[in-house]
Amino acid sequence: xxNTGVIILAxxxxxxxxxxxxxxxxxxxxxxxxxxQQYAPLATPILVVASPTLSAGLRQQVQQxxxxxxxxxxAHPDQAxxxxxxxxxGVQQAHSNGWDAxxxxxxxxxxxxxxxxxxxxxxxxxxxxxxPVFNGRWGHPVGFQRDHFAAFESLQGERGGRAILTGxxxxxxxxxxxxxxxxxxxxxxxxxxx
Numbered sequence: 001x002x003n004t005g006v007i008i009l010a011x012x013x014x015x016x017x018x019x020x021x022x023x024x025x026x027x028x029x030x031x032x033x034x035x036x037q038q039y040a041p042l043a044t045p046i047l048v049v050a051s052p053t054l055s056a057g058l059r060q061q062v063q064q065x066x067x068x069x070x071x072x073x074x075a076h077p078d079q080a081x082x083x084x085x086x087x088x089x090g091v092q093q094a095h096s097n098g099w100d101a102x103x104x105x106x107x108x109x110x111x112x113x114x115x116x117x118x119x120x121x122x123x124x125x126x127x128x129x130x131x132p133v134f135n136g137r138w139g140h141p142v143g144f145q146r147d148h149f150a151a152f153e154s155l156q157g158e159r160g161g162r163a164i165l166t167g168x169x170x171x172x173x174x175x176x177x178x179x180x181x182x183x184x185x186x187x188x189x190x191x192x193x194x
Contacts (some may be wrong), residue, residue: 003100004124005045006141006194007090008035009083010054011071012106021057021184022050024112030058031184035110036065042121045097048107049090069093084155091152101125102149104161105141111179112141120173129170139180144168 010022010032022032029037032048039046046066050059054070062068071089087104094102101124107110116132123130124143132139142165146154151164 003098003142004103004121004143005047005094005097005099005101006039006103006105007040007087007094008032008039008046008048008066008105008107009086009090010035010051010170011051012083012108020053020055021108024184030061031110032058032107032178033061035105035107036062037103038110038112038114039103039117041114042103044103044121044163045099047084047090049093049095049133055160067093071148077184082156082158083160084157087161088091088153088155095135095146095149099146101143101145103141103143106183108184109140109179109182110184111182113177113179116175116177116180117141117178119175123171123173127171129165130173131165131170132175132177133172134175134178134180137181138162139170139175144170 024031025095026034030120036046048062048066048068050068050070052070059068071085091102119131120130120141129144131142148168152161155161
C-alpha cells in the first residue's frame with residue numbers, strides 16, 4: 001500500500017490566540033505553511049481543510065504544496081464548523097481521491113520532526129491505525145487505513161475522531177519527539193518553542 005496522504009486540519013477559529021494563528025510567523029513563514037512544509041518530504045499528497053476565513057494570500061502559498069478545501073459557510077455564523085466537520089470533509093476528499101490510508105495532522109502543530117513523520121508513515125503501511133505516543137500521551141499525526149474512512153466521514157460538530165480511533169485500538173508508536181503533542185493556542189506558546 002503506497003497511496004497514503006496527509007490531511008492537515010486548519011479550520012479552527014483560534015480564539016485564544018487573538019488573531020489568525022495560521023498567519024503567525026515561525027521565522028518568516030506563516031505557521032500553516034510551515035506545518036504543510038514539514039510534511040512535504042513524505043512525498044505523499046497533502047490536503048488542507050481550512051475555514052472560509054483563510055486569507056487569499058496564505059491560501060495561494062499553501063496551494064503550492066497542497067490541495068486546499070474549504071468548509072462550507074454556515075447559515076448562522078454562531079454555528080461554526082467544528083473539528084468533526086473538518087475531519088469528515090478531509091476524509092471524504094481522501095476517499096474521493098482514492099487514498100488507501102490517511103495521516104491526520106493539525107495545522108497548529110508545526111514542530112513534528114521529519115524523522116518522526118517518516119516513522120509514523122512507515123508504521124501505517126503495516127498497521128490498521130497508528131498513533132504516536134510521547135511520555136505516555138497520544139499525539140499527532142494519527143493514521144488509519146481506508147477501511148476506517150467511513151467512520152470518520154460521519155463525524156459532525158466539535159466531536160473529533162478520538163473515540164473512533166480508540167475503538168480501532170491503534171498501534172502506539174513510542175517517539176522521543178515532543179512535537180507530536182505541542183500545539184499553539186497562544187502567542188506565548190509560539191514564542192516559547194520558536
